[in-house]
Amino acid sequence: MPTFPQPPAAAEVAAAADGARESLAEVASSEATLRRFLHGLPGIDAVGLQSRAASLGTRSIKTTAKAYAIDLAISMIDLTTLEGADTPGKVRSLCAKAMRPDPSDPSTPRTAAVCVYPDMVPVARAAVAGSGVQVASVATAFPSGRAGLPVKLADTAEAVAAGADEIDMVIDRGAFLSGRYLEVFETIRAVKEACRRADGTSAHLKVIFETGELQTYDNIRRASWLAMVAGADFIKTSTGKVAVNATPANTLVLMEAVRDFRAATGVQVGVKPAGGIRTTKDAMKYLVTVNEVLGDDWLSPDWFRFGASSLLNDLLMQRQKLTTGRYSGPDYVTVD
Amino acid sequence: MASPQKTKKKTGAVAAPAPAPAPAPVPGRKLFEYAPAPESRAAAGEIASSNGHFIGGEFVGSSGKEALKTVDPSTEEVLAEFAQGTEEDVERAVKAARDAFGPWSALPGAERGKYLFRIARIIQERSRELAVLESIDNGKPIRETRDVDLPLVAAHFFYYAGWADKLEFASYGPDPKPVGVAAQVIPWNFPLLMLAWKIAPALATGNTVVLKPAETTPLTALRFAEICRQAGLPKGVVNIVTGDGRTGAALTAHPGVDKVAFTGSTEVGRAIARTLAGTRTRLSLELGGKAANIVFDDAPVDQAVEGIVDGIFFNQGHVCCAGSRLLVQESVHDEVMESLKRRMATLRVGDPLDKNTDVGAINSAAQLARIRELADAGEAEGAERWSPACELPSSGYWFAPTVFTNVSATHRVAREEIFGPVLSVLTFRTPEEAVAKANNTPYGLSAGIWTEKGSRILWMASKLRAGVVWSNTFNKFDPTSPFGGYKESGYGREGGRHGLEAYLDV
Numbered sequence: 001m002p003t004f005p006q007p008p009a010a011a012e013v014a015a016a017a018d019g020a021r022e023s024l025a026e027v028a029s030s031e032a033t034l035r036r037f038l039h040g041l042p043g044i045d046a047v048g049l050q051s052r053a054a055s056l057g058t059r060s061i062k063t064t065a066k067a068y069a070i071d072l073a074i075s076m077i078d079l080t081t082l083e084g085a086d087t088p089g090k091v092r093s094l095c096a097k098a099m100r101p102d103p104s105d106p107s108t109p110r111t112a113a114v115c116v117y118p119d120m121v122p123v124a125r126a127a128v129a130g131s132g133v134q135v136a137s138v139a140t141a142f143p144s145g146r147a148g149l150p151v152k153l154a155d156t157a158e159a160v161a162a163g164a165d166e167i168d169m170v171i172d173r174g175a176f177l178s179g180r181y182l183e184v185f186e187t188i189r190a191v192k193e194a195c196r197r198a199d200g201t202s203a204h205l206k207v208i209f210e211t212g213e214l215q216t217y218d219n220i221r222r223a224s225w226l227a228m229v230a231g232a233d234f235i236k237t238s239t240g241k242v243a244v245n246a247t248p249a250n251t252l253v254l255m256e257a258v259r260d261f262r263a264a265t266g267v268q269v270g271v272k273p274a275g276g277i278r279t280t281k282d283a284m285k286y287l288v289t290v291n292e293v294l295g296d297d298w299l300s301p302d303w304f305r306f307g308a309s310s311l312l313n314d315l316l317m318q319r320q321k322l323t324t325g326r327y328s329g330p331d332y333v334t335v336d
Numbered sequence: 337m338a339s340p341q342k343t344k345k346k347t348g349a350v351a352a353p354a355p356a357p358a359p360a361p362v363p364g365r366k367l368f369e370y371a372p373a374p375e376s377r378a379a380a381g382e383i384a385s386s387n388g389h390f391i392g393g394e395f396v397g398s399s400g401k402e403a404l405k406t407v408d409p410s411t412e413e414v415l416a417e418f419a420q421g422t423e424e425d426v427e428r429a430v431k432a433a434r435d436a437f438g439p440w441s442a443l444p445g446a447e448r449g450k451y452l453f454r455i456a457r458i459i460q461e462r463s464r465e466l467a468v469l470e471s472i473d474n475g476k477p478i479r480e481t482r483d484v485d486l487p488l489v490a491a492h493f494f495y496y497a498g499w500a501d502k503l504e505f506a507s508y509g510p511d512p513k514p515v516g517v518a519a520q521v522i523p524w525n526f527p528l529l530m531l532a533w534k535i536a537p538a539l540a541t542g543n544t545v546v547l548k549p550a551e552t553t554p555l556t557a558l559r560f561a562e563i564c565r566q567a568g569l570p571k572g573v574v575n576i577v578t579g580d581g582r583t584g585a586a587l588t589a590h591p592g593v594d595k596v597a598f599t600g601s602t603e604v605g606r607a608i609a610r611t612l613a614g615t616r617t618r619l620s621l622e623l624g625g626k627a628a629n630i631v632f633d634d635a636p637v638d639q640a641v642e643g644i645v646d647g648i649f650f651n652q653g654h655v656c657c658a659g660s661r662l663l664v665q666e667s668v669h670d671e672v673m674e675s676l677k678r679r680m681a682t683l684r685v686g687d688p689l690d691k692n693t694d695v696g697a698i699n700s701a702a703q704l705a706r707i708r709e710l711a712d713a714g715e716a717e718g719a720e721r722w723s724p725a726c727e728l729p730s731s732g733y734w735f736a737p738t739v740f741t742n743v744s745a746t747h748r749v750a751r752e753e754i755f756g757p758v759l760s761v762l763t764f765r766t767p768e769e770a771v772a773k774a775n776n777t778p779y780g781l782s783a784g785i786w787t788e789k790g791s792r793i794l795w796m797a798s799k800l801r802a803g804v805v806w807s808n809t810f811n812k813f814d815p816t817s818p819f820g821g822y823k824e825s826g827y828g829r830e831g832g833r834h835g836l837e838a839y840l841d842v
Contacts, residue, residue, distance in 0.1 A: 043788040045808045048639030058479065060373035060691035068368060256638050291368040292682045299367045 021267055024229045031182045034226075038181060041225060044217040044253060053248035056292060057285040066284070070319050073283040073311075074101060076301045077111040078136055078272065080309050082143075082240065088123045091116055093336045095127035102316050103334070105323065111312065112301040113166060117142070118159035125163035136166035136206070140191055143210070143239035145170035149187060156194040159203075166204040167195050168307075170239060171223065173213045181226060188230035206234035206272055212244035217253050224257035234270035240307060245275025248285055255293045268297065274307025280318040283311060370684075373691040375478045380468040383555065387418040389425055389578060390561035392432035393571025399424040404551055404580065409475035410688050410697040410732040418554045421579030423586045426546070429575040430592040433517040433544040436572030441514045441542035445501035452497030452540060454567040459490045462563065466556055470528055471688045473555040475697030475733070476651055478689050488813055489532040492831075495815035496536035499836060503541060506833055508842040514542035515618060515841050516594030521584045521608075522557075523600045524550035524699050525654040525755075530599055531557055533819075533830045535574060541839040543595070544573045548587055550600075551580040552700045585611075593617055597838060599656070602753075602779075602824050620828025620838045622656065622820060624753040625781030627802065628774035629659030629810060632767075633668045635786035639808065641675045644759070647784060647810040649683060649695055649737050653757040654703070656825075657782035659810050661750060663770055666763040673741060673761065680737050681724040695757060698733040707735050707756035714740045714749035719760070745776060753779070767792060771799045780822030784810040803829075 027037035061069055079098045081090060095114050102108040113134035116124050124135045137159035141147035147155075156167055169191050175183045188207055195203040207227040211220050227235050235254050238245035251273040258269045271294075273286060283306060290298050298304050313333040320328045388397040398419035405414050419425070440448070459466065466489075467481035476485075503512050518538045522530035527549055538545050549557035557576050564574045577583060581604070588596045589611050595618045598608050602623040612619050629647045631640050647659025664672050688696035698704040715721050719740040728734040735756055743750050743760040750760045764770040774783055783802040785793050793807040803820045806812060813819070818834035820826060828838045 042635070042637040045636040045639040045788075048636065048642055048809060052639070052642050058483065058691075059370065061370060062373045063371040065369060065371040072368075287368065296367045 021229060021231060021265060024265060028182065028185050028229060031180075034181045034185060035179065038222040038226060041221055044221055046217055049217055049252060050249045053252045053289065056252075056289045057248055059284075059288045061284045061288065066318075067322050069284055069287050070280060070315050070322065071109050072299065073280070073287060073306065074315050074319070075109040075112060076304055077306050077308055077312055078113045078115040078274075079111045079312060080115040080240070080274075080307055082115070082117060082138060086117060086120055088120070090336075091120045091123045092127045095124055095133070097312070097334060097336045098133045099128060099131040101312055102319070104332075105320070108316070108319065112305055115168060115307065118155055118162065118164070121159050121162035121164045134165040135163060136168055137162075137164040138168045138170075138239075140169040140187075142168070142170050142208075143241040145172045146174070149190060152187065153190055153194045156191050160195055160197060164203055166206060166234075167191070168206045168208055168236060170208045170210060171227070173210050176214065176219070176223060176226075181222075185226055185230045188227055188232065192231040204233045205231065206236045206270075207232040208236045208239055208274070210239055210242060211237045211246075211250040212242040217250065220250055220253045221257055224254055225261065228257065228261045228267075228269050232269060234272050234305070236272040236274055236307065238273075238275040238307075240275030246273030246277055246307075248289060251286060252289060252293065255289060255298075258298075259294055268303065270303040270305065271298070272305040272307055277306055277308050278310050279314050280311075283315065370692050372687075374687065375468055375471075375482075375689045375691055377468065377472065377689060379464050380472055381465050381559075383416050383469070385416055387416055387554070387558055387578065389419055389421060389429065390558065390564075390574070390576040391425070391429045391572075392435075392575070393565065393569075395561070396428075398422060399428075404578075406473060406552060406554055408472050408732075409552075409699050410729065412731055412733070415473060416555065418558070418578045421548065421577040421583035421586070425577050425579075426583065426586045426590055429546040429577045430517060430519075430587075430590050432572035432575050433546050434592060436570060437514075437516055437544045440544055440570055440573050443542070445503060445540075445542075448540060448542065449497045449500035451567055451569050452493050452500060452536060455563060455569070456490050456493035456497060458563050458566055459486070459493060463487075463490065466528060466559060468689065469559060470553075470556050471696070473553045474524065474527060475688055475699050476654075477693040477696040478691055479693060480651060480696075485526060485529050488815070489528050492529075492532040492536045492815045496540040496835075499537075499833075500540040503836065503840070506836050506840075508837070508840050512541070512836075512840040512842055515839055516543060517592060518543045518545045518595040518597060518839065519587045519590065519593040520545055520547040520597045521588060521600065522547065522549055523656075524553040525651060525656070527553040528556040528560065531560060533599075533835075534597055537830070537835045538597075538839045539573065541836055543839050544575075546575045546577060546587060546593070548577050548579060548584050551578070554578045588612070591615075595619075595839065597828070598622070602826075605826060618838075620820075620830075621826035622828070622830065623779075623781075623824060623826040624755075625656045625658065625779045625821065625825050626661055626751065626753050626777045627657055627659050627779075627782040627784070628661045628663050628770075628777075628800075629784040630764075630770050630774060630786065630796070631662065631664045631668070631672055632770075632785075632787040632789070632792065633665045634788050635668070636788060636808065637668070637672060637675060640786040641672065641679050643784060643786060643808070643810040644672075644676055645679055645683070648759040649680075649757050650811050652695055652698055652735070654699060654755055655811065656753075656755075657804060657811065657819075658755075659782070659784050660754060660759060661774075661777075662759055662761045663764050663773055664761060665770075666765055669761075669763050676739065677722065677724070680739065683724065683726070683737050685726045685734070685736060686729060695737060698735050698756065701733055703755065704733040704735060707754055707758060710749055710752060710754045710756075711735075711738060711758055714743070714747060714758075714760070717747045717749075719743045719747055719749060745773065751777065767796065771796060775799075775801045778824040781820075781825035782806065
């Protein structure tokens with residue numbers, strides 16, 4: 001059985017990354033130095049950023065390029081259910097879909113992961129066992145992040161203990177917006193620590209900014225650097241629970257940040273737009289942006305993910321269309 | 337939803353055959369290669385193999401026998417033959433315009449506006465056809481004609497259509513009068529857009545026109561003549577005479593012309609000004625440029641890099657207001673250059689009709705020779721030349737996006753207008769030095785400022801001797817905004833309320 005490429009969370013990679021990051025960590029030696037560092041990052045011109053994102057969205061992806069991109073997009077999905085109404089049955093059904101998205105075509109790639117609440121991790125863990133699909137769990141009082149540090153750490157530790165491969169944490173936007181950067185930084189560090197397993201390995205840490213609440217692109221760039229210096233393995237736009245989630249422009253800010261961070265430290269960090277990406281056309285725009293801003297090094301599920309639920313079915317319908325030459329319709333993809 | 341137990345069983349069943357992992361990379365190849373996405377050539381409609389002029393509302397043959405050829409610069413394939421306009425052709429066209437002037441200028445402004453609105457709508461309806469035709473004849477990418485040229489062309493007609501019945505509010509007095517017959521000579525870099533810049537304000541103010549398109553790009557002007565007929569525009573209001581510089585000289589020197597509007601090289605502009613010196617004919621000129629794009633150390637770097645790219649590689653650098661001199665603050669020079677080179681490596685050069693092409697073909701063999709000559713001179717004078725690896729098609733006129741670093745102000749690449757995808761990079765230390773270097777050119781068409789500091793933008797804008805100053809953007813055009821030059825970049829303004837003045841007897 002082919003195994004899904006493991007996220008680069010292996011101990012030695014993590015150690016090397018930590019070393020490189022340490023060179024930057026002194027910026028967080030005090031609130032003042034951290035603020036000066038974050039506010040010293042180049043500004044972002046909103047009009048220019050949006051026009052660049054929009055122009056990348058006009059690329060025309062056809063035939064073989066489209067087939068490649070559809071399969072890549074499927075393999076990058078964190079198939080997500082984050083509802084109060086989630087049940088073990090619903091989660092198992094989602095896991096089945098993640099492992100085999102299109103029962104009529106076994107050549108369809110599996111998704112990268114399923115993403116669930118911490119209490120559903122044991123169910124998901126059991127359901128995807130041996131398939132290569134990762135289990136991601138949100139944590140740290142998702143989606144608002146409004147809880148004390150001990151609660152957030154317990155939340156994280158519980159998910160990791162239950163077998164989560166990846167932790168999607170939220171930052172405290174209130175702390176960030178009131179300028180308490182160091183508090184956000186230290187929370188991320190502590191959660192990263194809580195991701196450590198007994199055997200010395202670590203769950204992969206994704207840090208969610210809730211870009212819709214940070215509002216300005218300058219804030220999003222600062223949050224990106226803050227999280228990367230603090231140890232994020234992935235940076236992620238949104239929870240999917242607010243009015244504005246991932247957009248091509250705010251995801252472009254994240255991409256520029258990981259590109260510049262690797263140039264500065266040698267450490268590669270992944271990017272995950274989440275929320276509001278529903279169509280194949282949307283997904284193509286993001287992949288084109290990855291391709292032209294970050295290049296081959298990020299064109300894999302190890303380094304780029306889509307946080308999405310309904311996107312998968314649209315990708316499957318487009319895939320069927322490419323294979324068979326005709327549109328099948330929503331009755332030919334499964335409802336989960 | 338099935339019961340948990342049942343679902344679990346199902347899960348076990350589907351997990352057995354292993355689903356495929358992510359698509360595997362092919363060694364030696366970029367992971368995500370875009371397949372060709374060609375726009376249909378047939379969308380350009382039928383291109384007549386030989387073309388005459390458009391005079392008095394009719395397509396007519398030339399009085400002479402000489403015909404010129406227009407080629408697709410991306411393949412060198414001949415697209416069509418067209419007439420070399422003679423003095424007699426010019427005479428007929430000016431007469432047709434003169435005959436039409438009385439009734440046209442007597443129309444109420446609202447009526448003239450209706451024709452312009454109609455033309456604007458037809459341009460929108462036929463925009464795909466015009467975009468493809470423009471790409472074929474000019475060599476510019478379809479992405480640009482589709483997303484920039486054609487929307488702006490329609491916008492200019494809409495904008496000036498709106499002015500036609502409001503001229504009394506343009507601050508030239510209660511009932512400003514048109515000038516008469518306008519002779520308009522336009523360049524090949526934006527054939528249809530330059531036509532719109534010239535014809536829309538002239539017609540809105542009640543003038544009639546004789547327009548000569550450039551000899552390498554006559555096709556969209558002739559197609560526009562069809563649109564004039566489709567819109568029912570009265571005969572003789574718009575006349576189009578094709579030909580090379582000889583036709584242009586005959587037209588601009590014609591004594592029956594009241595107003596000459598020229599966009600093109602400074603050299604030809606000078607010749608026209610000499611011809612018209614001492615005559616009653618009015619003149620407006622939009623000539624060359626060597627614009628400075630100024631990047632300060634507090635600039636939004638990623639957007640500045642986009643602006644640098646748009647500034648010089650947009651339309652293959654065939655832009656009179658192109659940001660061909662990059663002035664970058666010395667403290668961020670290396671960082672900006674690194675980002676710029678990385679970005680340039682992603683530019684897609686090739687087939688203008690491919691929807692993913694960013695940089696198309698050079699318009700003509702002559703222009704390509706000129707670009708090569710200047711680029712070679714840059715190298716010979718000691719500037720450092722760099723281009724990204726890019727495969728150029730074997731036929732057609734092509735020039736890879738090029739940047740020169742270690743350029744000093746004395747180099748030809750820093751002083752002469754190259755009119756191609758060639759950027760010269762100079763450095764500065766202080767805002768005063770940036771202004772001094774930016775203004776150190778005989779031209780003065782445009783400039784760009786990149787800084788997050790608003791007060792510096794205003795200070796710089798007041799010091800720069802350039803008709804257009806962009807801040808934190810570049811090469812943005814809008815019909816409501818006046819455009820024109822200082823110094824040897826010409827005089828007169830096109831666009832906006834200011835653009836009416838050139839066509840009003842005020």
